[in-house]
Amino acid sequence: MSQPGERRTHRGLTVAGLVLAFAMAALEGTVVATAMPTVAHELKGLLSYAWVTNAYLLTSAVAVxxxxxxxxxxxxxPIFLFGVLLFLLGSAASGAAQSMTxxxxxxxxxxxGAGAMQPVALTIIGDIFDLEERSRMQGLFGSVWGIFGIVGPILGGIIVKYVSWRWVFFINIPFGLACAALVGVALHENIDKRRRRLDIAGAALLATGVTALLISTSHLGTAVTATSTLLALVLIGLFVWVELRAAEPVLPFDLFARPIMAHASLMGALLGGAMMGSLTFVPLFIQGVLRGSPTEAGGALTPMLVAWPIASAIGGRLIPKVGIRPLVRVGISLTAVGSLLLMFFGHRGIYAIYLATGFFGLGMGLGNTALVIAVQTSVEWAQRGIATASTMFFRTIGGLVAVGVMGGLLAASFAADPNIPPDAADLVLSREGMTHLSPELLARIGHILEEGVRRCFFVTGVLGALAFIAVLFFPDVSKKPATEPVTSAPPAH
Structure with missing residues (x-):
């Protein structure tokens, strides 16, 4: 509760600052991808192309x-502002980079920096709003994410064409400063000043263990894969051992004894894998197999990007009326339908893919918003931050590992035919490149690519089906939060 003389949070200004953070994070996921061909050409780093994205995803995932x-x-x-500061430093330095390395x-x-922005922003929303208001706010933030995800490719194309690719990064600076100023001035907390023991060993083991796990799925060679897999198992085992003995564990295992947390984490990992698989391999299928243009490949994801913010906004308003569990079940079921459509009918043409990605967007918009509310409602203030972050962590890790596995299946499809030149597969992704291939080789590569991507769609379908089975056992969620927030601060001690 607020104490006499304590400064109160201005919720409107705080929300405005958090919206800016969400907008920057959403834009960064798509606007940079649009600029990358130009960046790779100018910095002469085509062979390091993927690591520009992977480095960002890896550090943000382990930091969450x-x-x-x-x-x-x-x-x-303080944690949110620290994350914004790192994000802005990284943005400024990226815009000024003179080499791919x-x-x-x-x-x-x-x-x-990005690893702090989204999860802590969602946690702040859980702190400063009661359940009914929080539902609407989470719907709003889901909409912001979807809308700016759609705007990103368009904005990126304009910046690259008329200004410079460097402004893809520099554009974050004014918005980031405004975000930090708004939250710094408007948000006030009553923090427990007692000394806390930071679990440095646990944090280090988690970061290195997850990094090794993700490298093991990056197809860097048999020796690297074997070494990183073994290292990941050892580090994660040590992490579990340390966490069970830590006074302030960075990832408290007792949190996952709660049925809601256990189910949300499992479904987050499965949904993350299905979603990232579709986002990664649907454009590849359209360009490489259906011979579509890059514009058509990006357009296949439009139903998802449009349906997601709409469903998120609707879901936020429905939660106080129908409850959390029904929306979680409906959302996950729709996502499973989308993944199964992709699995069984995705190879049949563009319209089946449109339908599948549309179901994905509807399901993620409804289900993800309700899952965040369920998690935040099930814990008290002192665990709300790690509870919110852990659901995002498992979703991100699930997505990265699944994409790595699917990429391995695709690579194995090409490796099975020694007659395919190493660089020939890249040429089918552009109309100009296809002119350098014989009709026979072009047909062979197209067939292998189709079979490989269909395997990826199969994995996506299995993940969606498993998520559907898991949601059948999702527990009921009380509409009364564990701690009704009055301000963004914990109770005074």
């Missing part, structure tokens, strides 16, 4: 649970 725990220990505002390093720094 750590920031979530720190926000529970030291308050939301430097860009990869600076993107990793940017990812470290």
């Amino acid at each position: 649970p750590i920031y979530g725990k720190l926000s529970d220990m030291y308050g939301r505002k 430097a860009l990869i390093v600076f993107r990793a720094l940017q990812g470290l």
Whole structure:
């Protein structure tokens, strides 16, 4: 509760600052992808192309649970502002990068900042609004994510064509400063000042263990895969051992004894895998197999990107009326339908893919919003940060591991035919490149690519089906939060 003389949070300004953070994070996922062909050409780094994105995703993924725990220990505002600062430093340095290696390093720094922005922002919303208001706000933020995800490719194309690819990164700076100023001035917390023991060993083991796990799925060669897999198992085993003995574990295992947390984490990993698989391999299928243009490949994801914010906004308003569990079940079921459509009918043409991605968007918009509310409602303030972050962590890790496995299936399809030249597969992704291939080789590559992507769609379908089975056992959620928030701060001690 607020104490006499305590400054109160201005919720409107706080929300405005958090919206800016969400907009930057959403844009970064799509606007950079649009600029990457130009970046790779100018910096002469085509062979390092994928690592510009992977470095960002990797550091943001491993940082999410750590920031979530720190926000529970030291308050939301300082951790959020620290994340924004790192994100802006990474953005400025990325825009000024003079080599592909430097860009990869600076993107990793940017990812470290992004790892705090989205989960801590959602946690702040859980702190400063009651359940009914929180549902609408989570719907709003889901809509912001979807809308700016759609705007990203368009904005990226305009910036690259008329200004410079460097402004894809520099554009974050004014918005990031405005975000930090709004949250810094408007959000006030009453933080417990007692000394806390930071679980440095646990944080280090989690970060290195997850990094090794993701490298093991990156197809860098048999020796690298075997070594990183073994290292990941050892580090994650040590992490579990340390966490069971830590006074302030970075990822408290007792949290997952709660049925809601256990189910949400499992479904998050499965949905993350299905969603990232579709986002990654649907455009590849359209360009490489259906011979579509890059515009047509991006357009196949439009139904998802349009349906997601609409469903998120609707779901946020429905939660107080129908409850959390029905929306979780409906949302996950729709996502499963989308993944199964992709599995059974995705190879039959563009319209089946449109339908599948549309179901994905509807399902994720409804289900993801309700899942976040369910998780935040099931815990008290002192665990709300790590609870929110952990659901995002498992969704991101599930997506990255699934895409790595699917990429391995695709690579295995090409490796099975020694008559395919190493660089020939890349040529089918552009009309100009296809002119350098014989009709026979072009047909052979197209057939192999189709079979490989169909295997990826099969994995997506299995993940969606497993998520549907898991949601059948999703527990009921009380509409009364564990701690009704009055301000964004924990109770005074």
